[in-house]
Amino acid sequence: xxxxRRPKLAVEGAxxxxxxxxxxxxxxxxxxxxxxxxxxxxxxxxSGCGKSTLLWSMAGLHALSSGxxxxxxxxxxxxxxxxAMVFQEANMLPWRSLQKNIELPFEIRRQAPARERIDGLxxxxxxxxxxxxxxxxxxxxxxxxxxxxxxxxxxxxxxxxDEPFGALDAFTxxxxxxxxxxxxxxxxxxxxxxxxxxxxxxxxxDRVYVMSARPGRLSKVFDIDIPRPRPLEVQAxxxxxxxxxxxxxxxxxxxxARPAAA
Amino acid sequence: MASVDRQLxxxxxxxxxxxxxxxxxxSNWSGVAGQxxxxxxxxxxxxxxxxxxxxxxxxxxxxxxYEVPTYxxxxxxxxxxxLVRDFPLLAPHVGHTLVELLTGFAIGATVxxxxxxxxxxxxxxxxxxxxxxxxxxxxxxxxLVPLLILKLGFGYSPRIIAxxxxxxxxxxxxxxxxxRRTDLAKIALAxxxxxxxxxxxxxxxxxxxxxxxxxxxxxxxxFGLLTAxxxxxxxxxxxxxxxxxxxxxxxxxPQFFACIVLxxxxxxxxxxxxxxxxxxxxxxxx
Numbered sequence: 001x002x003x004x005r006r007p008k009l010a011v012e013g014a015x016x017x018x019x020x021x022x023x024x025x026x027x028x029x030x031x032x033x034x035x036x037x038x039x040x041x042x043x044x045x046x047s048g049c050g051k052s053t054l055l056w057s058m059a060g061l062h063a064l065s066s067g068x069x070x071x072x073x074x075x076x077x078x079x080x081x082x083x084a085m086v087f088q089e090a091n092m093l094p095w096r097s098l099q100k101n102i103e104l105p106f107e108i109r110r111q112a113p114a115r116e117r118i119d120g121l122x123x124x125x126x127x128x129x130x131x132x133x134x135x136x137x138x139x140x141x142x143x144x145x146x147x148x149x150x151x152x153x154x155x156x157x158x159x160x161x162d163e164p165f166g167a168l169d170a171f172t173x174x175x176x177x178x179x180x181x182x183x184x185x186x187x188x189x190x191x192x193x194x195x196x197x198x199x200x201x202x203x204x205x206d207r208v209y210v211m212s213a214r215p216g217r218l219s220k221v222f223d224i225d226i227p228r229p230r231p232l233e234v235q236a237x238x239x240x241x242x243x244x245x246x247x248x249x250x251x252x253x254x255x256x257a258r259p260a261a262a
Numbered sequence: 263m264a265s266v267d268r269q270l271x272x273x274x275x276x277x278x279x280x281x282x283x284x285x286x287x288x289s290n291w292s293g294v295a296g297q298x299x300x301x302x303x304x305x306x307x308x309x310x311x312x313x314x315x316x317x318x319x320x321x322x323x324x325x326x327x328y329e330v331p332t333y334x335x336x337x338x339x340x341x342x343x344x345l346v347r348d349f350p351l352l353a354p355h356v357g358h359t360l361v362e363l364l365t366g367f368a369i370g371a372t373v374x375x376x377x378x379x380x381x382x383x384x385x386x387x388x389x390x391x392x393x394x395x396x397x398x399x400x401x402x403x404x405x406l407v408p409l410l411i412l413k414l415g416f417g418y419s420p421r422i423i424a425x426x427x428x429x430x431x432x433x434x435x436x437x438x439x440x441x442r443r444t445d446l447a448k449i450a451l452a453x454x455x456x457x458x459x460x461x462x463x464x465x466x467x468x469x470x471x472x473x474x475x476x477x478x479x480x481x482x483x484x485f486g487l488l489t490a491x492x493x494x495x496x497x498x499x500x501x502x503x504x505x506x507x508x509x510x511x512x513x514x515x516p517q518f519f520a521c522i523v524l525x526x527x528x529x530x531x532x533x534x535x536x537x538x539x540x541x542x543x544x545x546x547x548x
Contacts, residue, residue: 059454078456085454091447095469095546105455107465134546154455 007034013067027053029215038188042201050216084156090143092135099131121149141172161193336516344516358501366425367486374433382441398431404492416498428489429482436478440471473544480536
């Protein structure tokens with residue numbers, strides 16, 4: 001890691017408490033990470049480990065209880081035009097056509113839609129000709145591709161993806177993983193990708209951050225040195241399988257420790 | 263970090279629990295709108311027309327066969343004749359009833375919609391005013407008409423007020439149900455692109471509430487029609503409700519039923535209009 005360069009995104013000791021009716025929830029505990037410009041980073045962890053909280057804070061949607069998040073050296077306190085987010089289950093607005101869904105960010109910013117860019121992206125993800133369709137007329141995979149187009153249409157430098165393919169079937173998921181890798185190789189966006197699938201994280205990432213459950217802590221970081229582009233077959237390669245097993249073990253190690261401590 | 267959205271700041275973004283609005287919403291839109299527009303072939307049309315003709319013809323036949331006096335139940339042909347012959351006399355009354363209905367409904371629906379939009383943003387305010395809205399919904403506003411007439415005379419105003427009071431709360435409770443359906447992920451989506459609270463309201467909350475708002479408008483306008491006709495019966499000298507009491511006191515039953523046919527036409531038109539509106543603006547939900 002080149003420590004001299006200023007990271008694209010820096011998370012410094014991020015902690016977050018929620019006040020809930022049943023008491024205080026400690027969602028995130030002193031989490032730190034540096035993401036360099038153009039890197040693809042995955043965060044994995046069990047459900048409820050604060051992954052989404054972390055990502056929403058990066059997007060400026062949530063305030064942290066303590067610590068800070070820096071984008072190009074500037075603290076992130078509110079949504080930035082440099083950041084776009086891809087949500088779980090596509091998050092399309094069902095009352096808008098695909099075209100209108102993709103134009104939403106431009107409407108909000110009172111800008112003319114970047115027609116050429118949008119058309120190019122639609123072509124790229126294989127959705128050209130579907131502009132007039134409504135979300136309910138599209139498959140889950142198509143909807144998620146549309147939401148990727150929506151996020152990239154505003155040309156962000158940082159793309160945050162919150163378990164985007166969790167609801168898709170295995171085949172569609174493979175297809176989407178390939179697509180996102182290709183798009184990343186073409187555009188060299190910085191991507192932070194959250195998932196609970198370890199193989200998905202190893203397939204996509206330059207580096208995998210493993211989180212432990214509540215409160216969400218960084219438990220380990222793995223560098224993924226598999227050369228790119230990575231074809232789907234790489235998932236059967238011994239080194240890939242080894243990495244997945246290693247990460248899995250680092251999560252499962254925690255489990256038996258808890259009852260002993262209690 | 264005060265700039266973080268109030269709507270998001272205290273909520274845990276948990277998608278696993280699936281707490282999006284759909285679960286909260288009541289509306290099965292198609293349940294309200296029934297079977298309209300589902301007729302497919304000419305054959306179905308023919309069958310529907312045949313049944314209608316058989317019903318009306320059968321009624322005509324039976325009434326003639328048993329020589330039922332006109333003052334008890336006029337035959338369909340007599341009603342139709344009265345409708346055609348006296349239409350010039352009845353038309354102004356249709357106009358009066360429509361003026362009361364449309365003016366009162368416009369006022370009631372606007373106030374109901376705006377109140378629902380405001381109140382649902384502040385749960386405490388909602389809890390404070392909920393009992394009064396419930397009172398307005400459950401008490402027949404017709405009961406106020408004698409009082410209103412006493413204060414305001416026999417003109418349009420007491421009727422318009424009664425219609426507004428009857429339709430407004432209906433629009434409000436249904437719209438409020440719509441506005442309560444908050445989908446955190448959709449709000450976060452808009453927010454992540456820098457949307458203001460007003461933009462979130464206009465682009466996310468209102469479209470999401472639309473199916474329930476339209477249900478409210480439909481129910482409210484039907485309640486408005488009921489109240490308009492009832493208020494006309496209580497006092498004054500014009501409107502279809504007034505004509506009903508007038509013709510029944512003269513035992514002119516064909517004209518009486520002609521008024522009922524006209525009221526039915528108004529009622530069905532309201533229904534069809536909102537069905538169309540629902541298809542157009544809330545069709546995404548069904």
